[in-house]
Amino acid sequence: MKNLFLLLLSSFISFSVFSQSTATEYFNSANQKFKEGDFAGAIKAYTEVLKQEPEHVVTLTNRGIARDRVQQYRHAIEDYNQALKLKPNHLPALTSRGLTKYNLKDYRGALLDYNKALERNPKDARSYNNRGLARYGLKDYSGAIEDYTKAVLLKQDYAEAYYNRGAPKYNLGDKAGACADWNIAKSLGLKDVDTYIRKYCN
Template sequence: MKKYLPLLLFLLLTLPGFAQKSATAYFISGNTKFKAGQFAEAIKDYDAVLKRNPKHVVTLTNRGVAQDRLLQYRAAIADFTKAIALAPDYAEAYLSRGFSRYNLKDYRSALLDYNKGIALAPENAKAYNNRGLAYYGLKDFSGAVADYTKAIALNSTYGAAYYNRAAARYRLGDTKGACADWTKAKALGIKDAAVSLKNYCK
């Protein structure tokens, strides 16, 4: 028995250090769970990061996005707002808050966030597509078409932008342009485009 005693003491002394996960480990774990669609579990890991480092802007933003995915829009907005207060030039926080505000149908506030986010990240195709959604919500279909067109210019295989532009063009009375966009969206794998083609492009 005596010959095993030093090893046993070593394990007892070092176990607490092994049991304590670092903020980095929780952050990586949270991101892994987020990518797997385990948003509630990801939030728990992000909580652990923020307990150790409450000013970690990326974690605040990631937790906000996870909360948005769980339809907890106001909690998400609170996280994005904290991130913006800590890092006023962090484009992703503005763009993410814009999307949560869009989900609450607060289109005008969403537009303001998208404007700021796009000013900070002018080459972000998704940002233009999402701002187009806000314009569409405000019934500014010309503004929506302009943003979807910019998104497509930045990413020519952006199927959702073609699909969304088609809807805005249709509302503007441009059936030919809408049908061309739905055809392109279908070719890029947007399944709902086939339904629109059947219903509106006979």
């Protein structure tokens, strides 16, 4: 199942005048390393930013996302927790923490984070998709379908949500519905779905 993270690539960030130049250079370097898949390098560069600006919420969140990518899940959650302590309404930290909890198979913890996120932004398709992942992990297949459906209503070309919705439909015996969703995901350019179509839809 698909669980995609959002990297906060901010072109403008607020640092103190004293450290602005160096911190900005490290921040931009970290974002570039992340985009190139050098997550370890990104973590090091974000850490350099935080040595100068230890309360920079965007950097804490981005480092958490990079740490998740290298499966440093506990450290990632520490970064998200610190970001949320500094800025309780910082949704990217909350939603990213939810996915890291999902990766740790803490499905109930992930569900709670996405419930909070959707209370604050009920029109966020990504949060519905990711809460669907948590519900699927808890074997709440009907709840997962409901969330994926809300995601595609908000974003009609959301290939991952169609792809994800196929699994709980299949588990509930709706093979035709599952295959229809997987074919929509394929038509939207999601290549990973071919395996499911070949295995379950022929």
